[in-house]
Amino acid sequence: MAKQYDVLFRLLLLGDSGVGKTCLLCRFTDSEFHPAHISTIGVDFKMKTIEVDGIKVRIQIWDTAGQERYQTITKQYYRRAQGIFLVYDISSERSYQHIVKWASDVDEVGAWRGVPFIYR
Numbered sequence: 313m314a315k316q317y318d319v320l321f322r323l324l325l326l327g328d329s330g331v332g333k334t335c336l337l338c339r340f341t342d343s344e345f346h347p348a349h350i351s352t353i354g355v356d357f358k359m360k361t362i363e364v365d366g367i368k369v370r371i372q373i374w375d376t377a378g379q380e381r382y383q384t385i386t387k388q389y390y391r392r393a394q395g396i397f398l399v400y401d402i403s404s405e406r407s408y409q410h411i412v413k414w415a416s417d418v419d420e421v422g423a424w425r426g427v428p429f430i431y432r
């Protein structure tokens with residue numbers, strides 16, 4: 313059987329509840345948009361395989377709950393990520409200001425160094 317992918321990247325979505333992390337992920341993996349906000353419980357993930365210069369790249373994206381009460385669970389995923397998206401809602405200044413807090417949480421568990429951050 314042909315190998316399904318050559319390299320695997322684990323990425324993580326972080327940000328306040330309701331900023332659109334799940335929507336961003338659904339749009340990327342399934343080209344879908346579901347307008348309802350159903351809060352993520354703990355952590356969920358989706359995968360997509362793309363081809364870059366003939367290399368099959370499997371991207372595994374972990375979607376974390378923005379709600380504070382799940383942070384003990386979600387923090388366990390920070391260390392294993394090779395890339396972290398800090399997501400905010402462009403219509404919510406508060407969610408943008410909280411980006412500093414999310415970045416400092418990642419720093420706290422020692423995952424900051426060497427991990428690329430992509431702001432959207």
Ligand SMILES: Nc1nc2c(ncn2[C@@H]2O[C@H](COP(=O)(O)OP(=O)(O)OP(=O)(O)O)[C@@H](O)[C@H]2O)c(=O)[nH]1
Pocket residue numbers: 327328329330331332333334335336346347348349350351352353376377378379
């Ligand atoms: N107008 C607009 N609304 C959006 C966009 N992306 C997401 N939303 C809305 O934002 C709400 C929350 O989206 P989710 O993706 O569920 O939010 P989340 O960040 O995953 O939330 P938690 O799972 O609670 O952390 C939904 O009601 C979406 O319809 C966008 O690009 N534009």
